[in-house]
Amino acid sequence: MSDSLKSHVSASVRAARRAKGMTQESLATAIGRSPEAISNVERGDSLPTLETLVAIAETLETSPGSLLPSSRSAPKRSPAAVRLEKEIAAVLHQLDERALRIARHQIEALLQS
Template sequence: MATDLKSVLGAKVRAGRESAGLSQEQLAERINRTPETISNIERGKTMPAIETLQALCSALGLRLAELFADEDLGRDVGRVAREHRVVLTLRTLSESDLEVAQKTIEALANRQ
């Protein structure tokens, strides 16, 4: 399924929330919004205000710019979310584990 900006942003917020181990209710509480607001953002139903985006990024350790990556528009939302989860996971690794992950990913990408 091709995606628009709201869907891509929502998929990335959901991936960030899940990577952080938070429920929608917990995230909503952290940023002083309702769980319904979080749900609507994650499902691509609404475009959050900049203040909400900043609060989400702060709560989830995301960068505002990565929520708006042009290359993700029109791509499958599931793939965008999985790639984003990988990036978030990589950020948590030690340098030595990151090197192992890099080599593993490169080996997977190069297999024919």
């Protein structure tokens, strides 16, 4: 199993869980797994089974695919960059349309500087 896959999934699960305001313990209880299992996934020590990944995604009200790397992901992203990208995406997911427009303009301004 690829370390980059583990790193990506761990950052994605952690960011999505935090965005929902859940603890590892509450997520574990909601999906019928142990807190240690969630901790192992978030530390990148293990990958969840497909069944567990789907349960995590459903509980966190996201898609399983959003927790996995896409073909559009930058191949050489550091674990810290992947984590930041996922945390930003989780925050953006909570914004209404007006706030999303503002955020887009701010990001575009950063790209131009």
